[in-house]
Amino acid sequence: MSDSRLLTIKEVAEIFSLSVSRVRYEVFRKRMPFIKLGRSVRFRRGEIEAWISANTSGGEHQ
Numbered sequence: 001m002s003d004s005r006l007l008t009i010k011e012v013a014e015i016f017s018l019s020v021s022r023v024r025y026e027v028f029r030k031r032m033p034f035i036k037l038g039r040s041v042r043f044r045r046g047e048i049e050a051w052i053s054a055n056t057s058g059g060e061h062q
Contacts, residue, residue, distance in 0.1 A: 006035065006042035015045075016052060 009027070013020045026032035033047040 012043050
């Protein structure tokens with residue numbers, strides 16, 4: 001997967017083993033890095049990986 005391609009909420013949930021509702025909650029609370037394109041929300045994979053590392057015990061996800 002290309003790092004430059006923007007991910008959807010569903011893709012982020014699947015790739016990082018999160019629920020769709022958890023991703024939506026984090027976006028709603030503005031805790032997770034996201035990009036707003038009109039009414040759509042998209043994510044950069046590298047930013048999400050860094051966010052997960054920073055917000056996980058031990059600094060690793062999974």
